Ligand SMILES: Nc1ncnc2c1ncn2[C@@H]1O[C@H](COP(=O)(O)OP(=O)(O)OP(=O)(O)O)[C@@H](O)[C@H]1O
C-alpha cells in the first residue's frame with residue numbers, strides 16, 4: 001500500500017499548550033485509518049493541519065511524495081485532500097445531481113461553479129447519475145440539496161469528493177446526529193470509498209464502530225501518539241485502556 005500522507009514531527013502550539021506534539025503518521029491508500037483519543041487530544045487540530053486550515057509550527061507533511069507543508073486549504077483540496085465538515089458545504093439551491101455534476105466539471109476544467117454548470121451539459125449530468133447511484137442517492141437526484149436529511153448530505157459530500165481527484169477523504173465525527181440505520185449506511189459508503197483505492201481518515205468516538213470498520217487505529221492523548229495498530233491490537237493495549245478510563 002502506498003502512503004498518501006507521510007507526516008513527520010508535526011507540532012501545533014496554542015499559547016503554550018502543545019495541542020499536537022512531534023506526531024508521525026503514515027496514511028496508506030485503500031485503507032480506513034481511524035484517529036481516536038479523549039476530548040482535547042488534538043484530533044481535529046491534526047485534520048486542520050492536513051487540510052491546510054491550520055499551519056503547523058513544525059514538522060513536514062508529504063502528500064503522495066510531494067512536500068505540501070503549509071499549503072493553503074484550496075491548494076490541499078486541489079492536490080486531492082477532501083475533508084467533510086461538521087456543517088456540510090453544498091450548493092443548496094441546486095439539485096443533488098447538479099451538485100455532483102459541478103464537482104465533475106470543476107475537476108476537468110478551470111471554469112468555476114455556476115459558470116461550470118452552464119457548460120456542464122448532459123455528459124456530466126449522466127456521469128453524476130452514476131456517482132449518485134454509487135452512494136445511494138439516485139432517488140433524490142432531482143431534489144434541491146437543501147431538502148436532504150443530514151445523513152444524505154454526508155453522502156452527497158462524499159459523491160462530490162469521488163467526482164474529483166481525491167486521494168484521501170477525511171471525516172471528522174461524521175455520525176453525530178445520525179440514527180443507527182444512517183450510521184450503517186455511512187459505514188458501508190466509507191467501505192466503498194476504501195474499495196475504490198482512496199485513503200479514508202476517520203475521527204470517531206464510537207469505539208464499536210471504529211473497531212469494526214478500521215484497518216488501522218491511531219490513538220492520540222494530549223497531542224502525542226500513544227498507540228497504533230490493528231483494531232485487535234488496540235482493543236487490548238494497556239495505554240489505550242488507561243487513556244480512556246482516565247478521561
Ligand atoms: N484555535 C485554538 N486556539 C486555542 N486552543 C485550541 C484551538 N483549537 C484547539 N485548541 C486546543 O487544542 C487542544 C486540542 O483540540 P482539538 O480540537 O484538536 O481536540 P480533539 O481531539 O478534536 O477533541 P474533541 O474530541 O473534543 O473534538 C485542546 O486543548 C483545545 O482546547
Ligand SMILES: [Mg+2]
Nearest residue numbers: 043044045172
Ligand atoms: Mg475534534
